[in-house]
Amino acid sequence: MAKRERSGRVLKEEVSRRVHQIDEIADDGTRIRVPDPQPHARDARGRNWDMARFGNARGFEAAIRNVVDDVRDEFDLVDDPVVSVPNPFGD
Template structure:
């Protein structure tokens, strides 16, 4: 299956949404802090990102790992930042 691509914010939101929708997480009323995805060299499955250091995860490690595996199988992290874009806070403004 070909992976869809999301930027870091949308990928972080997707992982958070799925974690906070889990029955065990909802039932316990816990709020798990989801870190920003980090770009990496593609692994053996082709996934080019990872997440480390979730907050308030005690007791939910397996659930979070399962969600992370699921999302990593569906999405890759877009490589949206280039040095030119990083230098120009307004992006490519037409007419310049």
């Protein structure tokens, strides 16, 4: 099955959503700081990005790693689209 492609911003939001749905984290009311996904060469499992150094994650590391690995299996990281803003002065 082909992976769906997503931008870094969307992957970060998806990981954050899933992390904050983990029962222990939701029950504790902990807010985890989710880092930006970092691209890397495709590994043996076909993953092309990873995340490290979550903030306020002490005690939840294994559960967070499971979420990140699941999202890495589902989605490839693609470059954020470049949005060109037209010059309002017409130069």
